[in-house]
Amino acid sequence: MPRAEANRLAVIGAGPIGLEAAAVAARLGFDVHVYERGRIGEHLHRWGHVRLFTPFGTNSTAAGRNAILAENPSHVFPANDECITGRDHVRVYLEPLGRSKLLKDRIHTECQVVAIGRERLLKEDSRLDAKVGHPFRLLVREKNKERIETADCVLDCSGTYTEHRWLGEGGIPAVGETAAESAICYGLDDILGERKNHYAGKATLVVGNGFSAATSVVSLAELAASAPETWVVWLARTPSTLPIRRVANDPLRERDRLAVRANTLATRTDGNVEFHPHSVVTSVESLGQDKGFRVTARIGRNGQARTWEVDRIIANVGYQPDWHLLRELQFSPCPVTSALARLGAVLLEHRGEAGWIPPLTADLLRTPEPGLFVLGAKSFGRDSRFLLSVGFEQIRQVFQALTGKPVSL
Template sequence: MATSPPRIAILGAGPIGLEAGLYARQLKLPYTIFEQGRIGEHVMRWGHVKLFSPFGMNTTSLGRKAVASTRLDPGFPADDQFVTGREHIERYLTPLAEVLRDRIKTESRVVSIGRAGLYKHEGVGDPARAKSPFVLVLREKQLERYEEADVILDCTGSYSHHRWLGPSGLLALGEAQAEPSIAYGLPDILGDVKRDYINKAILVIGAGYSAATTVCSLAKLSLEHNSTWTTWVSRSPQTQPLRRIPNDPLRERDKLAVSANLLATRDDDNVEYRANTVVEQIEVLQQNQGFRVMLRTGNQKKPLEVEKIIANVGYTPDRTIYRELQIHECYASFGPMKLAAALMGQKSNDCMKQVCHGPESLRNPEPNYFILGAKSFGRNAQFLLRLGFEQVRDVFTLITGDAKVDLYRA
C-alpha cells in the first residue's frame, strides 16, 4: 500500500457502507465515506416498503452497541419486527451515521477512480499496482476534485441504475425518449405520489417482489378509487407470476407472493395479468396523455393505451466508476467474478440459503479494490444485508492481514 495505515475510501452510505465505516472506526483505521445523496439514499427511495427480513437480521452487534452508546439511541424495534425502509433509517442508520458523522461526506458523488500514474492496461494483474494510490474524482455541488486512497470499498449498490424494460432486457423501441416519464422502481403509490395514480390506467412490467409490491398497492388503491386499472405484464409463461419458495422462512415475503399471485389469477381488484407478454414499443402521447405501447404475447401484437408505466425490471451495477481499473466482472451478472462464480455454484433460489464465500471471494485483479453489499451480487437479486455484514468482516481480515479479526464475535 502507498501509506500505512491504509487510507480507506468507502463509497456509499447505505447499510453496508456505514457498517464498513463502523468497522474501520473500531479498528482505528483512517476512512472516509463518500455518499452521492443522503444517508441511506437508496433505502430512502423505497422507504415506504416493509423489509421482509426482521429487524434483528438487518443489524449487527457492533452497530447496536455503537448506537446504544450515544444519547441518540431511539430504542430498537424487537428483533422479530418487520419495519419499513424509512423506519430502518430512522431507528438504525441515522443514529449509526451520527457516530461516524465527522468521516461522512454526503452529496459527494464518486465519478470515477484510477491509479496514480497508471493506466488500466499497465501492470496487468500485477500486485505492484498497489504501490500507487487510488485517485478518486469526486463531484460535490458541481465542483470536482481529486482525492487519494489506498483501499476502496465500493458499496454503491445498484438501485440508481435500472435495467431496460423491452424484450430480452433490450430497450423497448422509444423507451429512451419515454424514460423520464416512466417510474422505474417503487413509487409510494399509497403515499406521497398517490394522486398521480388515482383512477389512472397503469401498465406494470415485471414478475419479481418489486412488481408484486407495486401491483398489490395499485389493487388497494382501486378499492378506494375504482377507475384505477392495472395491466400487469410479464415475460414468464406461468399464470402465477411469483415463484413461491417452499416453506419460505420469510413469512412477509411469502405473504406478498401469495397476494400478488391471487391478483394475477383472479382478474379481480381491477388487475389484469398477461403472462408471456413483452413490451416492444412505447410512444409518448402529446399533452400528458400518457403512452401508447405495443405488447407482444407469443406472436400476437396488441396496442394498449395507458396513462402511467411502472417498470419493475431490476437494477444493474454502475460500472463506470471503475472503468479505468482492472476489475474482473462476471459476463452474466456484472458482479465481481470470483464471488459471481461462487454464487453460481449455489443451487437454491432462496436468498436465505445464501452463505458468505469467505475473504478470497472478494479479491479482484485490481489490488485493494473490493466490491461489497448489493453491488457485489451484480444483477443477482438474492443479496441480503446479513451477507453484506459478513463481507465487511471478511474484507477487514484482508485489509489488516489478520485472519482472526472478527469484531462481531468480540
C-alpha cells in the same frame, strides 16, 4: 491496527453496507472516509414507504447498535423481530450510526465519486502485484467542485437501485422507451401515500415478475378498493401463470405473504388486475405530457401483438451495477450476472433457486486489483437475492482479510 502505510480507506456509498463497513473500519483504526452522492441511506429514502421483509435484528449489527448507544444511551431501537419501513430504518439506525462518534466527521454527503484510478499508473500499466504502493486516486464532486482524494483501499458499496434495466426484448430499450424514460417509473413509487393521486383511478401498466413488481401490483390493487376506476395491466416474461416465484418454506414471512397476494391477484379474474404471462414490451409511445402512453407487447406463447393505452407505466424489471466507476482499474465483472466475477459464477450455479445465499468467503469477494473490494447489493450484480445479512458477512470477511485477525460485527 492496520499497517500505518496502508491505513487510508475510502468507502463509496453511505447505504446500509457502506456505513456499516465504515464503522468497522473506524473501530479497527483505519483512516476511513465515506463519499455519498446523496443523503445517508439515499436509496432507502427513495423506497422509504416499503416495509423490509427481513426483521430489524438481521438488518442491524450488535456493533452498530452499540456505537449508537455509546452516543445516546436512551436511543430506542425497534424489536429484533419487527419489520419496519425503509424510511424508519434510516431514521432509527442509519442516521444515528452516521452521527455516532465513530463516523460523525467521516461521512461526506452530497459528494459523488466520479472516477477511480491509481497514482502514476494507467489501467494497462504494470503487473497487478507492482500496484501496491500506488494509492487509489478518487475524483470526487461536492457541490459542483471537484477534488482528488487518495486511499490505500477502496470499498465500492454504491448499490444498484438507480441503474434500472430496460423493458424491451433482449434487455435493450423497447422502441420509443428512451424517449419516454423520464415519464416511466422504474422503481417503487409510494402508490398508497404521496403518489396516491398520481395512480388513483388511472390505468397502469406494470412490467416484471420480482418482488418489486409484486409490491407495485399489490399496492395498486389496494388503491382500487377506494378508487374503483384504477386498472392494472400486468405483464411478465415468465410463462408461469403464477408470476412470483415463492421461496420453498420461506423463513421471511412478509416476503412469502407478498408473493401469495400478488399471485392471487394475477390469477383471479374478478379484480382490477389483468395479468399476461410470457409477454414482452416491443414499443412505448408517449401521448404527450401527462396524456399517457400507447404500449405494444407480444403476449402468450404465439407472440400475438397487443396494444393498450395506459396512463402510467411502472417498469419493475430489475437493476444492475454501474461499473463505469472502475473502468481505469483492472477489473471485470461476471459476464453473465454482472456480479463480482467469482461470486457471479457461484450465483449462476444456483440460478433459479429463489432465496439461495452463497456461502461467503473473502476469496469470492476479491477483485484482481489489490485493495479494491466491492460489497453490498452491487457485488451481486443483476441478481436480486442480496440481503443485508449477507453484506454484513462480506464486511467481516473483508476486514478479516485486511487485518489478518477475526472481526466481529
